Amino acid sequence: MAPSTWCFIFGLIPNAAKAADEKEEVLRTQVAIIGAGPAGMFLAHLLRAEGIEAVVIERQTRDYVEGRVRAGVLEQITVSMMEALGLSARMRREGLVHNGINIAVEGEPFRIDFAALTGGSTVMVYGQQEVMRDLFDAAGPRGIDIVWQAEKVTPHDITGDRPFVTWQKDGVETRLDCDFIAGCDGYHGVSRGAMPSSVLKTFERVYPFGWLGLLADVPPADEELVYAKHSRGFALASMRSPTRSRYYIQCSLDEKLEDWPDDRFWDEACLRLGPTVAAKVTRGPSFEKSIAPLRSSVCEPMRHGRLFLAGDAAHIVPPTGAKGLNLAVSDVTMLAEALVAYYRTNSAHALDGYSARALARVWKAERFSWWYTSLTHLFADMDDFSRRIQAAELDYIRTSPVAQRSLAENYVGLPLS
Ligand SMILES: Cc1cc2nc3c(=O)[nH]c(=O)nc-3n(C[C@H](O)[C@H](O)[C@H](O)COP(=O)(O)OP(=O)(O)OC[C@H]3O[C@@H](n4cnc5c(N)ncnc54)[C@H](O)[C@@H]3O)c2cc1C
Numbered sequence: 398m399a400p401s402t403w404c405f406i407f408g409l410i411p412n413a414a415k416a417a418d419e420k421e422e423v424l425r426t427q428v429a430i431i432g433a434g435p436a437g438m439f440l441a442h443l444l445r446a447e448g449i450e451a452v453v454i455e456r457q458t459r460d461y462v463e464g465r466v467r468a469g470v471l472e473q474i475t476v477s478m479m480e481a482l483g484l485s486a487r488m489r490r491e492g493l494v495h496n497g498i499n500i501a502v503e504g505e506p507f508r509i510d511f512a513a514l515t516g517g518s519t520v521m522v523y524g525q526q527e528v529m530r531d532l533f534d535a536a537g538p539r540g541i542d543i544v545w546q547a548e549k550v551t552p553h554d555i556t557g558d559r560p561f562v563t564w565q566k567d568g569v570e571t572r573l574d575c576d577f578i579a580g581c582d583g584y585h586g587v588s589r590g591a592m593p594s595s596v597l598k599t600f601e602r603v604y605p606f607g608w609l610g611l612l613a614d615v616p617p618a619d620e621e622l623v624y625a626k627h628s629r630g631f632a633l634a635s636m637r638s639p640t641r642s643r644y645y646i647q648c649s650l651d652e653k654l655e656d657w658p659d660d661r662f663w664d665e666a667c668l669r670l671g672p673t674v675a676a677k678v679t680r681g682p683s684f685e686k687s688i689a690p691l692r693s694s695v696c697e698p699m700r701h702g703r704l705f706l707a708g709d710a711a712h713i714v715p716p717t718g719a720k721g722l723n724l725a726v727s728d729v730t731m732l733a734e735a736l737v738a739y740y741r742t743n744s745a746h747a748l749d750g751y752s753a754r755a756l757a758r759v760w761k762a763e764r765f766s767w768w769y770t771s772l773t774h775l776f777a778d779m780d781d782f783s784r785r786i787q788a789a790e791l792d793y794i795r796t797s798p799v800a801q802r803s804l805a806e807n808y809v810g811l812p813l814s
Pocket residue numbers: 431432433434435436437454455456457462466467468469470525547550581582583584585586587689707708709710716718719720721722723724725
């Protein structure tokens with residue numbers, strides 16, 4: 398790692414207890430952040446802005462993390478966070494403000510007007526790849542330390558007063574002593590597993606289908622997202638920019654990508670979106686196609702000792718409600734506030750309340766994402782009664798401003814409490 402990477406670390410002490418051919422560095426910081434996804438990088442920027450030292454430890458390369466095609470819709474709180482951190486210039490130029498969404502039921506679209514229903518709230522379409530690029534580009538100039546390609550990252554002594562994180566890189570084992578560890582390493586990370594199973598409780602719903610997604614450099618079908626509930630299954634016409642579109646269709650979990658050449662995908666998406674939207678679909682060659690399983694999962698608590706979980710490390714939502722990245726941002730906003738309070742006032746009160754405060758918002762987003770998924774997808778075990786109820790609920794939303802307001806309020810994002 399470059400020497401400048403370590404400008405905010407207090408010490409570098411070789412460990413004499415190791416054998417001569419084994420190298421170990423011992424470093425120190427205030428907050429060790431595991432994972433350089435949205436949760437880890439927003440937290441690093443928030444802490445840096447308050448003069449709190451942090452080191453981010455990531456097992457992948459920057460290109461890998463930045464290249465992952467994932468979220469595309471930013472809630473107000475995420476947009477405000479980009480503004481507050483001075484990271485919004487490109488988002489303001491290139492992002493697309495959306496005042497609403499469309500829902501097509503068996504081919505008939507209607508619109509939910511967020512701005513009118515919520516007193517002016519909107520969402521921003523700006524891809525997670527762009528958000529990550531902005532976070533990474535600003536990290537170096539701001540002195541945020543990121544260790545890339547760290548192997549065997551492990552949190553230690555999380556219930557003691559002196560936790561630390563170890564990892565290996567280029568044959569060197571590094572130990573980072575710290576006050577706190579932020580586990581921002583996503584669903585497949587190591588942090589959640591460091592909490593004893595006697596403490597951790599997981600609540601989970603696995604959906605019996607996935608989303609087959611396609612990315613193509615073609616103009617979007619509509620200025621806003623179109624969610625489609627169809628008797629053949631769910632579809633979504635989304636976008637990343639005025640020239641780049643993202644489409645999804647509900648698929649079975651054993652579906653194979655090679656069985657979905659572009660023409661078949663476009664035919665199926667257009668069928669589910671219905672003739673009005675299909676007439677506006679521009680087809681083109683895909684440059685990315687993938688299948689993502691859908692899952693709802695929450696682990697409680699989000700803190701054990703000096704280890705704090707944030708983002709996908711603690712919870713997963715199906716992408717229907719566009720909440721995953723936004724929840725990561727709201728978690729670390731609360732965590733950063735609590736850490737700042739600790740370092741400013743020496744009070745652990747806010748840290749003690751972090752898990753309960755974050756979970757209160759997480760569960761509301763989980764509820765919305767589950768509900769919106771249930772409303773718009775086809776479930777193999779649905780009987781005629783369930784289908785009628787689903788149709789009635791969609792018709793209620795189509796015709797009732799009260800029902801629309803509830804959907805709009807949740808979609809644009811509930812406030813931080
Ligand atoms: C296909 C898809 C579509 C999505 N669409 C949306 C959407 O429209 N809207 C939305 O809001 N959300 C969406 N999401 C969810 C969103 O992408 C995630 O919720 C978000 O990335 C969570 O951020 P995070 O930082 O918590 O976790 P992650 O983004 O998973 O980042 C965790 C980081 O930790 C690193 N890491 C893991 N293990 C270790 C380890 N042992 N040591 C060190 N580092 C480690 C990983 O490499 C990764 O960089 C989507 C997700 C997928 C998969």
